[in-house]
Structure formats: C-alpha cells, structure tokens
Amino acid sequence: MLLPSWAHASLLQGETLDRVADAAAWVVLVVAPVVVIGLFWMVHILPEKIAEKRRHPQVKAIQALCLLSLVFGGWLWPLAMVWATARPVLPARRDDDGAAPSPLPPPPSDGDPAVGEHGALHARLTGQAEQFEQQLARLRAHLRRLEQEDAAAADKPGPAAQAQWRPDDAAAGMPAIDRKG
Structure with missing residues (x-):
C-alpha cells in the first residue's frame, strides 16, 4: 500500500502562509467589527431617517427611542420602526414661525419641469x-x-x-x- 509522503492543507507555505494568516487576523479583529458596527448603526437609525423623510411630527421621540434601543440591545427597534412608518395622530409639525404648514404643495417655479405636469393640479387645488x-x-x-x-x-x-x-x-x-x- 502506498501512502502519500506529503499532505498539504494549504497552497501556501512558510513565510507566505504566516503573512496571509497575519493579514486575516487583522481583518477579523479590526476591519470586520468596524464594518459590522457601521452596518448595525445604519440599520438602527433607519426608523429615524424614515420619520425625517416623512416629516413625522414626533421625529425627536423616534430618535430617542432608536438611541434607547441601542442601550436595550435592539428590543425597542421594532417599535421605533412601526412608529416611524405609522400615520401620525398629532397635528402636523409647525414651521419656525409657529404657523402650520400649508397642506398644498408649494407653487412650482418657472424653470421647474413639473410645471406642465403638476401646475394644473396645483392651480385647481x-x-x-x-x-x-x-x-x-x-x-x-x-x-x-x-x-x-x-x-x-x-x-x-x-x-x-x-x-x-x-x-x-x-x-x-x-x-x-x-x-x-
């Protein structure tokens, strides 16, 4: 019976194998946690970004809930997401001067390509x-x-x-x- 004299688990040998192992260790210990934390943070502030985009009147409260969710291990994140995507039950957010914003869209400018498309609707409303x-x-x-x-x-x-x-x-x-x- 013939047995192989050399069994190789890697294509690399010697010093090259050590360098690749050192680089992989740095990636696993430094780069991967930074990427994972960044992705976790981006997903965690998603309800806040949705609330800002929808001009939700309770953006600050949703932001606070997102931060609290970080402290409580993400258990509050689903609540923040539901709150951000739900229709607000309070009056609309006030402008800086205290007046309620108009429910109508602002009038389009002359250079706006949407003037022809939405101008008639805006005039009718x-x-x-x-x-x-x-x-x-x-x-x-x-x-x-x-x-x-x-x-x-x-x-x-x-x-x-x-x-x-x-x-x-x-x-x-x-x-x-x-x-x-």
Missing part, C-alpha cells in the same frame, strides 16, 4: 381651497345673522320667546320644546 374659504366665510356670516335674530326674538314676548329647549329633556326622550304658559 388652490382654486378649490379659495372657494372653500369663501363658502366658510359665508356660512359664518349666516350663522352670526341667525344668532342675532335668535337673540332679538328672545327679547320679544310671544310663542318663540316662551319656547325653551333643554338638552337634558331631549336626551331623556322627552319633547324637545317645553311651552310655558
């Missing part, structure tokens, strides 16, 4: 917003007139002045108008 504001002003004026007429009618004697509406009676199923007489 702006016109509708102005119409709604005018209608709201008319309704408020009408409400003021009705309140003034109601106050004037309450000063006059007669059946309209004698009728009183009591919310507790209406809730109890009793007639809403009680005629005094």
Whole structure:
C-alpha cells in the first residue's frame, strides 16, 4: 500500500502562509467589527431617517427611542420602526414661525419641469381651497345673522320667546320644546 509522503492543507507555505494568516487576523479583529458596527448603526437609525423623510411630527421621540434601543440591545427597534412608518395622530409639525404648514404643495417655479405636469393640479387645488374659504366665510356670516335674530326674538314676548329647549329633556326622550304658559 502506498501512502502519500506529503499532505498539504494549504497552497501556501512558510513565510507566505504566516503573512496571509497575519493579514486575516487583522481583518477579523479590526476591519470586520468596524464594518459590522457601521452596518448595525445604519440599520438602527433607519426608523429615524424614515420619520425625517416623512416629516413625522414626533421625529425627536423616534430618535430617542432608536438611541434607547441601542442601550436595550435592539428590543425597542421594532417599535421605533412601526412608529416611524405609522400615520401620525398629532397635528402636523409647525414651521419656525409657529404657523402650520400649508397642506398644498408649494407653487412650482418657472424653470421647474413639473410645471406642465403638476401646475394644473396645483392651480385647481388652490382654486378649490379659495372657494372653500369663501363658502366658510359665508356660512359664518349666516350663522352670526341667525344668532342675532335668535337673540332679538328672545327679547320679544310671544310663542318663540316662551319656547325653551333643554338638552337634558331631549336626551331623556322627552319633547324637545317645553311651552310655558
């Protein structure tokens, strides 16, 4: 029976094998942890970046939750991701001057290629917003007139002045108008 006289586990021998082993040790001990920590950090701040992109009103709280998640071993990260992607329940973020941002997109500039595509939509939405504001002003004026007429009618004697509406009676199923007489 013939046995091989040399068994080689590596293609490299001697000093070359030592250099390759030293380089691999440096990669494993220094480069790999830096890359893993960098990737971990990038994934960990992903909810914060999503919240900033969506202009979430609670960006600072989501950022704090991401940092707390680092302390607690990543257990809070799913909560931060859900919070960042969920629709906000609080009012929209305020601008620096304290005014709420307009729900309409800003008007496009003349050099913007989207003027033709979105310009008509922007003009239509702006016109509708102005119409709604005018209608709201008319309704408020009408409400003021009705309140003034109601106050004037309450000063006059007669059946309209004698009728009183009591919310507790209406809730109890009793007639809403009680005629005094």
